[in-house]
Amino acid sequence: MINLVIFGAPGSGKGTQSEKLISRFGLHHISTGQVLRNHIQRGTDLGKTADAIISKGNLIPDDLMVKVLAQELDNAVAAGSKGVIFDGFPRTVAQAEALEKLLNERKTSLSGVIGLEVPENLLMDRMLERGKREGRADDNPETISKRLDVYHNSTAPLRKYYNDKNIYLPIKGDGSVDDIAGDIAQVVNKIQSS
């Protein structure tokens, strides 16, 4: 299996680039944000818990999130996927450790972490635009500021975590969607042929 994490700040284009990767490489997409939004829509218990947390811009507790991820991963394995793109997970070092363990238990591992590096000043504008386009409730100025703080405090340390493991692959994320997708495809082709 080729297992990739697509990593970056909120608004860095993880969802958009994941879509490109799915169609190009036939990978299974796991977006934890999307999974949670589906639960909110369906009004499940998890959805109710998640809604209160997401609307404040905070993170869902690690133990709960890891359970959700394990279930999604089992679905991907059961579907016979050639690999998985993890989008929005891990967001903490504890989640990264849990992911490694979950993959090892399934006799596979992470092939690479694609880091979308986007200048800070572009992130807020991109998310405000998305809020208008897609109506995402957490894409409002107050929640976006909080999400960026949470990213810097809890998630950004993963860049060093994966860099130290020699699997962090930085991609300049402020060009056109297609140029960025092309740069990512080159990196993934290299991983595939190695």
Ligand code: AMP
């Ligand atoms: P996203 O669509 O990835 O931007 O996620 C939207 C929101 O869902 C985040 O701001 C968090 O509140 C929550 N969320 C998504 N993934 C995770 C995760 N791995 N850990 C904790 N919270 C998450």
